[in-house]
Amino acid sequence: MNWTAVGAIYRFEMARFFRTLLQSFISPVISTSLYFVVFGAAIGSRIQEVEGVSYGAFIVPGLVMLSVITQAISNASFGIYFPKFIGTIYELLSAPINFLEIVAGYVGAAATKALFIGIVILATAALFVPLRIEHPFAMLAFLVLTCLSFALLGFILGIWAKNFEQLQLVPLLVVTPLIFLGGSFYSISMLPGIWQKIALLNPVVYLISGFRWSFYGLADVPVGVSLIAIAAFTGICLAVIWWIFRTGWRIRS
Amino acid sequence: MAAMVQIRDARKVYAGGFEALKGVTLDIEEGEILALLGPNGAGKTTLISCICGISQPTSGSITVGGHDVVTEYRGARSLVGLVPQEVNLEPFEKVWNTVRFTRGVFGRPRDDAHLEDILRRLSLWEKRDAKINELSGGMKRRVLIAKALSHDPSVLFLDEPTAGVDVELRRDMWRIVEDLKASGVTIILTTHYIEEAEAIADRVGVISGGRLLLVEEKAALMTRMGRKELRIDLQEPIGAVPERLSEFDLTLEDEGHTLVYSYDTSAERTGIARLMTEMSEAGLVLRDVRTSQNSLEDIFVGLVHEGDAA
Structure with a gap:
């Protein structure tokens, strides 16, 4: 591995993040606060506790996942799409680095940004509701794995996209619905019969369930299954990236 | 190496x-x-x-x-x-x-x-x-x-x-x-x-x-490929290239005021000295002499066209 090159890409990407630190910081804080105002105070007061946890606290893991997944995808996809769009990709292609190093630099930076935002949201949430984290290491592990795997997915989307519309397409039409329907704001057990089974087809259910377990010990699916699910998802993303690397698909003619 | x-x-x-x-x-x-x-x-x-x-x-x-x-x-x-x-x-x-x-x-x-x-x-x-x-x-x-x-x-x-x-x-x-x-x-x-x-x-x-x-x-x-042109301005215009200069393949320009001689710079003899002698024998009076060399551009255009034709 050419770590100097990985570091150069990572620092370059992080510099972009720090340049816009205020936006990066403020927007998740505001949107999280809005969710708490609406779901926590306005609606939450009318909703009974979910399995012993107040509704405001119950939605925290889902809210964190929602932002982390969205941010990981958009940062990574934009990070690699932008050089393609403005043409600076020539530099990466002519540099003595392999695709794995390019991925490590971009995905590493995107995952770091997403992680940072996840922590900011957790801190903001702590101002509104009493947070309890029963399994802090598992919580961190789920958070890091989610950041990484969705940054990988974002990277793939960024390579795939031929224009800015396509860059928004998958997050908007696929990822966001999956997160909303994946139990961010409710427990799968609240769904009527058949929908509980259908919901299990949604991969995000496993992530949110595992993540919520690390907070409150509550899970829709066993935590082991959650871990396997996220590992499998990361594996699939890595396999796709390996294939892109082998074939030069959409990057090297 | x-x-x-x-x-x-x-x-x-x-x-x-x-x-x-x-x-x-x-x-x-x-x-x-x-x-x-x-x-x-x-x-x-x-x-x-x-x-x-x-x-x-x-x-x-x-x-x-x-x-x-x-x-x-x-x-x-x-x-x-x-x-x-x-x-x-x-x-x-x-x-x-x-x-x-x-x-x-x-x-x-x-x-x-x-x-x-x-x-x-x-x-x-x-x-x-x-x-x-x-x-x-x-x-x-x-x-x-x-x-x-x-x-x-x-x-x-x-x-x-x-x-x-x-x-x-x-x-x-x-x-x-x-x-x-x-x-x-x-x-x-x-x-x-x-x-x-x-x-x-x-x-x-x-x-x-x-x-x-x-x-x-x-x-x-x-x-190798550069050809030079010698342009000779005459004191008096002439109507046609004199017979005795025919071997030089001259062209007449500028309403008979200028004779143009094209020659190969890498040739054993350029023929310029002989042309000059022949011209004075023919009674032509020179006013000015200029030479110009083909640029790379001419060579290039020539080559690309040959390439197209092949």
């Missing part, structure tokens, strides 16, 4: 079936300036892309410094710097950061003194904290060169470095290229400005339709 860049029967067929390179073989020697001339779409950029790793040749082999560009790409690419044709730069980055980024991506350790030296040589030092989008077009070109030089390449590719830049900057660019050559860098530049090749190249290659039509020392090329 083997050539710095060795290209053997390189072919490139794009996914759409377009054959951009039809078997190019070329040796580029260490320390020389090679100009690749060719019309738009000739395959110049494709050839450079294949050497630099942006495209992969469909068949054939390319080595840089003895490293195969496909199987030993790390060794090959770390020797190469590329100044692309398009001004591709991150608009919101600072000059200093983008140059430092390139050095890092090429795996070289941080060396601020070296980067400062490059920026000073390119008159960019004052602009190091400026954002790219605040720079003029010429300055952006310099940034591209600074990036390409940031990792001390032994071989520098300049893909149409002076396309669309003003005369002053073009001369500046030539001076920079001369400096680089003096420091031992091998330089390959593509251009369709013949003037440019004529001004700075050691050797000239002509590429058209994906084929390398010719590579030759610039001076040798110009002598």
Whole structure:
């Protein structure tokens, strides 16, 4: 591995993040606060506790996942799409680095940004509701794995996209619905019969369930299954990236 | 010693079936300036892309410094710097950061003194904290060169470095290229400005339709193919070329005021002395004599047309 090159890409990407630190910081804080105002105070007061946890606290893991997944995808996809769009990709292609190093630099930076935002949201949430984290290491592990795997997915989307519309397409039409329907704001057990089974087809259910377990010990699916699910998802993303690397698909003619 | 860049029967067929390179073989020697001339779409950029790793040749082999560009790409690419044709730069980055980024991506350790030296040589030092989008077009070109030089390449590719830049900057660019050559860098530049090749190249290659039509020392090329014209202004106009001068194949121009003699500079005898004698015997009085040499441009146009006809 050419770590100097990985570091150069990572620092370059992080510099972009720090340049816009205020936006990066403020927007998740505001949107999280809005969710708490609406779901926590306005609606939450009318909703009974979910399995012993107040509704405001119950939605925290889902809210964190929602932002982390969205941010990981958009940062990574934009990070690699932008050089393609403005043409600076020539530099990466002519540099003595392999695709794995390019991925490590971009995905590493995107995952770091997403992680940072996840922590900011957790801190903001702590101002509104009493947070309890029963399994802090598992919580961190789920958070890091989610950041990484969705940054990988974002990277793939960024390579795939031929224009800015396509860059928004998958997050908007696929990822966001999956997160909303994946139990961010409710427990799968609240769904009527058949929908509980259908919901299990949604991969995000496993992530949110595992993540919520690390907070409150509550899970829709066993935590082991959650871990396997996220590992499998990361594996699939890595396999796709390996294939892109082998074939030069959409990057090297 | 083997050539710095060795290209053997390189072919490139794009996914759409377009054959951009039809078997190019070329040796580029260490320390020389090679100009690749060719019309738009000739395959110049494709050839450079294949050497630099942006495209992969469909068949054939390319080595840089003895490293195969496909199987030993790390060794090959770390020797190469590329100044692309398009001004591709991150608009919101600072000059200093983008140059430092390139050095890092090429795996070289941080060396601020070296980067400062490059920026000073390119008159960019004052602009190091400026954002790219605040720079003029010429300055952006310099940034591209600074990036390409940031990792001390032994071989520098300049893909149409002076396309669309003003005369002053073009001369500046030539001076920079001369400096680089003096420091031992091998330089390959593509251009369709013949003037440019004529001004700075050691050797000239002509590429058209994906084929390398010719590579030759610039001076040798110009002598071999260069024809000179001798224009003789006469004191009194004449109606026709006198009979005794017919062997010289003269043409009459300017309403009989000028005789034009075309000759080969590399021929054993140019025939000028004899022409002069014959003319004075014929009673023609000279007013002025001028000679002009064919430019590389004429040679180039001739070659490309021959290539098209073949």
